Amino acid sequence: SQQGEEDPQALSIQEGENATMNCSYKTSINNLQWYRQNSGRGLVHLILIRSNEREKHSGRLRVTLDTSKKSSSLLITASRAADTASYFCATDAMAGNQFYFGTGTSLTVIP
Amino acid sequence: EPEVTQTPSHQVTQMGQEVILRCVPISNHLYFYWYRQILGQKVEFLVSFYNNEISEKSEIFDDQFSVERPDGSNFTLKIRSTKLEDSAMYFCASSQLHGNTEAFFGQGTRLTVV
Numbered sequence: 001s002q003q004g005e006e007d008p009q010a011l012s013i014q015e016g017e018n019a020t021m022n023c024s025y026k027t028s029i030n031n032l033q034w035y036r037q038n039s040g041r042g043l044v045h046l047i048l049i050r051s052n053e054r055e056k057h058s059g060r061l062r063v064t065l066d067t068s069k070k071s072s073s074l075l076i077t078a079s080r081a082a083d084t085a086s087y088f089c090a091t092d093a094m095a096g097n098q099f100y101f102g103t104g105t106s107l108t109v110i111p
Numbered sequence: 112e113p114e115v116t117q118t119p120s121h122q123v124t125q126m127g128q129e130v131i132l133r134c135v136p137i138s139n140h141l142y143f144y145w146y147r148q149i150l151g152q153k154v155e156f157l158v159s160f161y162n163n164e165i166s167e168k169s170e171i172f173d174d175q176f177s178v179e180r181p182d183g184s185n186f187t188l189k190i191r192s193t194k195l196e197d198s199a200m201y202f203c204a205s206s207q208l209h210g211n212t213e214a215f216f217g218q219g220t221r222l223t224v225v
Contacts, residue, residue, distance in 0.1 A: 042218035
């Protein structure tokens with residue numbers, strides 16, 4: 001299966017600290033996307049990184065991709081209570097027309 | 112900013128009934144998807160749709176399910192003879208292309224089968 005795994009499953013930090021979440025996947029990809037999901041709500045697109053990119057920034061978000069290790073990380077700097085949510089990676093495999101979601105990391109930022 | 116919209120936000124139905132979940136994808140997007148998320152579990156792929164036909168479907172997407180793009184703007188998921196285990200959050204998504212473009216998701220329809 002292509003489906004990825006995020007770790008940790010749950011992360012609790014103090015406001016102002018940085019949060020790092022990791023995603024691993026199994027087969028070759030076109031790109032990898034990170035999404036945020038507030039409890040019971042929709043999936044909000046955060047950032048896309050292409051297979052030929054190694055690092056990408058968007059505001060307080062920094063994403064890295066290591067295709068040799070089939071892994072990605074999402075760093076949220078200077079976290080805020082509003083960052084409390086579940087974070088998912090989704091891979092766009094080279095074969096097929098679907099996105100494969102990981103299991104998610106539940107982030108709690110304590111004010 | 113364009114967004115994917117889904118209606119209704121919450122649907123409660125009796126077991127055995129048929130439901131239709133509606134989605135309006137972003138207007139210049141060409142690929143459409145349905146995903147579901149059972150409470151507390153991962154987001155699971157159901158089906159992708161391109162050029163007015165299903166391009167890929169998962170093993171979950173059996174004869175109970177069907178999709179349609181009836182009028183060039185809506186994208187619907189029909190679930191026939193609903194079962195208790197169909198209770199989940201159903202997400203519609205669209206992307207301009209497939210491969211190296213973002214997929215944007217709607218807010219979801221929470222389906223509760225009683």
